[in-house]
Amino acid sequence: MFYSHYRTVDCALAAGYRLFDTAAVYQNELFLGYALRKLLPKHGLTREDVFVTTKLSPAALSGDLVADAFRKSFDNIGLDYIDLYLIHFPGAAKVNAQSPQNKELRIEAWKEFIKLYDQGKVKAIGVSNFTITHLTELIEATGIEPMVNQVEWHPHYFQPDLLQYCDSHNIRLQAYCSFGGLAVSNNTLMEETIVRQTYAKYKATPAQVLLAWSLQRGVAVIPKSLTPHRIKSNIQINFRLTQEDLAQLDTLGAANIKYSWDPKLVA
Incomplete structure (x- = not known):
């Protein structure tokens, strides 16, 4: 796994990629951080030349777990700062999908994200897999809009209403599963x-x-x-x-x- 990640990052940097997306649940933050630290000098690049995203695991979707989860991701990646930190999913692990507790937990977590941003520990904050309803709840509860919403988006599955909502609230919609x-x-x-x-x-x-x-x-x-x-x-x-x-x-x-x-x- 290590060699595969290292080779992939090397090839990506050579090709001109500058954004790297990882997450706690992917279990590759450590590999990505090591590869970037070793490979940036090889390609004549500095930390400021790349953009690194990572995400809060659904297992840590709780106000009292965010700080430790962020610190672990930060330490794993081992760079001076994280560019973008996302709430990975609107539901918490081991909580029934229909439970109102999910709303409480993601709002708590978002408030902690705002603190991380205000403290300068992360350059930007956002969410992933959030619907219009989930986004609206966060904004109404805190007055702070996510900067990014990362969602599944491809010709077989896309949501023009979500794109319109994000555009109107200055939220950048970012696609995964493009293929x-x-x-x-x-x-x-x-x-x-x-x-x-x-x-x-x-x-x-x-x-x-x-x-x-x-x-x-x-x-x-x-x-x-x-x-x-x-x-x-x-x-x-x-x-x-x-x-x-x-x-x-x-x-x-x-x-x-x-x-x-x-x-x-x-x-």
């Missing part, structure tokens, strides 16, 4: 006829088409890959989809296929 279920060995989205026709038209890869679709819809992306040639190609998007292409890809949303956990089930 659909590829991370769980499900190639359904990549093999859609519309996707295949579009990447053939642009002499691109399916991944490039899907990333371009998100970016042109105003959604930030964090493409995931361990394969060197895909890491390189994912950042080399030198075309723009036409409005007709975008509309055609939008029609895939009728499938409404979700590949990751569903926050709408969390009260």
Whole structure:
């Protein structure tokens, strides 16, 4: 695992990537931090040249657990500061999804996030997998809007109303699972006829088409890959989809296929 992470970070830095996304539940914060500390000088870069995101585990979604959880992540990564800290999920581990306790716990946690930000321990704070309802509750309870909401977003599953809400509240929507279920060995989205026709038209890869679709819809992306040639190609998007292409890809949303956990089930 160590060598794989190290090689991936090395390849990503060489290709021009500067944002690295990790989380407590991924159990790779330690590997990422080590790789960055060793590799930044190799590529002529400093800490300020990269942006590092990590996330609070659902097991630590409680006001009294945030400080220790953040300190552990901070120590694991071993850099001078964390750029972005996210609440990973609106529900707490071992709490029933429909329990009102989830709301109480995430508001408590968000208040602690605000303290971390005010104390200068993290440069930006946000959430992941939050619905409009979850976002509204946080804002109403604290008056502080998350800076980022990281959600599943791809042509098989996207939420224009959530994007509109985030835009109107100055919240940057950031996509994960941009390639659909590829991370769980499900190639359904990549093999859609519309996707295949579009990447053939642009002499691109399916991944490039899907990333371009998100970016042109105003959604930030964090493409995931361990394969060197895909890491390189994912950042080399030198075309723009036409409005007709975008509309055609939008029609895939009728499938409404979700590949990751569903926050709408969390009260």
